[in-house]
Amino acid sequence: GSSAPQVAVIGTGYVGLVSGACLAEAGWRVACVDQVEAKITKLKAGVIPIYEPGLDEVVVRNAEAGRLTFTTDIAEALREAQIVIIAVGTPTRKLDGNADLQYVYAASRDIARSLKHYAVVVTKSTVPAGTGNEVRRIIERENPGLDFDVASNPEFLREGNAVSDFMKPDRIVIGTDSARARERLEALYRPFTDQGFELISTDIISSELIKYAANTFLATKVSFINEMADICEKVGGDIGAISRGMGSDKRIGREFLKPGPGYGGSCFPKDTLAMVHIGEKALSPATIVEAVITVNRSRPHRMVAKVVQAAGGSVDGKTIALLGLTFKPNTDDVRDSVAVLVAEQLVQKGATVRAFDPKGMEHAREMLGDAITYCPTMADAIGDADLCVLATEWEEFVRFPLEGYREALRNPILVDLRNVFSLEAMAEAGFEYHSIGRTSIQAPLPETLARSA
Numbered sequence: 001g002s003s004a005p006q007v008a009v010i011g012t013g014y015v016g017l018v019s020g021a022c023l024a025e026a027g028w029r030v031a032c033v034d035q036v037e038a039k040i041t042k043l044k045a046g047v048i049p050i051y052e053p054g055l056d057e058v059v060v061r062n063a064e065a066g067r068l069t070f071t072t073d074i075a076e077a078l079r080e081a082q083i084v085i086i087a088v089g090t091p092t093r094k095l096d097g098n099a100d101l102q103y104v105y106a107a108s109r110d111i112a113r114s115l116k117h118y119a120v121v122v123t124k125s126t127v128p129a130g131t132g133n134e135v136r137r138i139i140e141r142e143n144p145g146l147d148f149d150v151a152s153n154p155e156f157l158r159e160g161n162a163v164s165d166f167m168k169p170d171r172i173v174i175g176t177d178s179a180r181a182r183e184r185l186e187a188l189y190r191p192f193t194d195q196g197f198e199l200i201s202t203d204i205i206s207s208e209l210i211k212y213a214a215n216t217f218l219a220t221k222v223s224f225i226n227e228m229a230d231i232c233e234k235v236g237g238d239i240g241a242i243s244r245g246m247g248s249d250k251r252i253g254r255e256f257l258k259p260g261p262g263y264g265g266s267c268f269p270k271d272t273l274a275m276v277h278i279g280e281k282a283l284s285p286a287t288i289v290e291a292v293i294t295v296n297r298s299r300p301h302r303m304v305a306k307v308v309q310a311a312g313g314s315v316d317g318k319t320i321a322l323l324g325l326t327f328k329p330n331t332d333d334v335r336d337s338v339a340v341l342v343a344e345q346l347v348q349k350g351a352t353v354r355a356f357d358p359k360g361m362e363h364a365r366e367m368l369g370d371a372i373t374y375c376p377t378m379a380d381a382i383g384d385a386d387l388c389v390l391a392t393e394w395e396e397f398v399r400f401p402l403e404g405y406r407e408a409l410r411n412p413i414l415v416d417l418r419n420v421f422s423l424e425a426m427a428e429a430g431f432e433y434h435s436i437g438r439t440s441i442q443a444p445l446p447e448t449l450a451r452s453a
């Protein structure tokens, strides 16, 4: 039979590339389309423009098997496609905080012009409730008389875990408004449902809202535990014990109860803002989500205050080692990373910041320029620094021996914004140690003084 692609994915960004590659892995012939020629040229050569563990293997394997192709020619990609997936970006619109849908609408117009047969046009990009209907109107206007359906199919990929999140999903959500579209999408995901993965089939608006509900709820868990951690610091108590104690209630769940510098990345900040706008527009405010954003916005300032306190009241003239720039480990993404904001504010307060991140240095440089020093290794960053701030829980930082930290630093002072070390270990190793929602450990008295005391 034909070897033309069965599925076309528009947009080779994060979501598009992962979805395209994984659908090919599931056995479909997939074309990934992008307007940017340079991206397609690179992808054809097997060069993956994003850092995502395991993705390169899936891309290369399926490209070599002929199931995964890359093209700038949308008409060619759509020639026999049964399903067209829109996976372009929906960034926050600077003007008003709404999700910017211009790329979704442009993709809809391009699809409409190229489509000559029945297909299901699916939005995978995170889009506000009602966008599916807008996509439908655009296609009807551009290509009157075309037989097609629209559908929603949000993704729940975590950066750093995207391939396994796609291949082994907690659930697949599809939103459709016709039996024909539903059957097509059920067929698309049959390789997954055959393995027992759950598929939730609903209407289009509900499907669009599920994505926002899930992400804003997770962000709520994070802001909630961060607020509890702040209270712990004032009244005593250990946030780790509280997370365990709460989380082992099955109705609450253990995950996303790790305190830290606040959530960042390309999804939570954007989706919480968009959720608030959806509520405002509907005259039904998302009050809880508003509070979640407020709590998260106060985090960078609090983190900086913690560092200033650890530095004895001022960071002016001090050299600070900053470990971690990305918003979480195993990604090179520094978008809305609290570490970057903390670096900026420390510099403003007169500190010299010496940073190291295993993957995020290049992107951080695009944001911070020469305001901070980018060290080639972790050891360079901590060498002779007045104190060390751990902002992202990269394995490399967690594994690094405590004696190594102590020998490198001018003073054994560690501000740990991710609670990766135990209080006992830090006390034993003789550190002054400040973390989140736990008692601080002050520097032990020098031995001579301790003896005379």
Ligand code: UDX
Pocket: 155, 156, 157, 158, 159, 160, 215, 218, 222, 255, 256, 257, 258, 259, 260, 261, 262, 263, 264, 265, 266, 267, 268, 327, 328
């Ligand atoms: C998130 C969702 O998890 C995913 O389902 C969705 O598709 C996209 O958005 P991602 O942005 O990759 O994924 O990161 P995630 O692992 O969810 O972490 C988000 C932020 O919350 C990070 O800054 C992380 O450090 C922080 N976080 C997470 C905490 O501070 N504590 C936690 O317990 C969990």
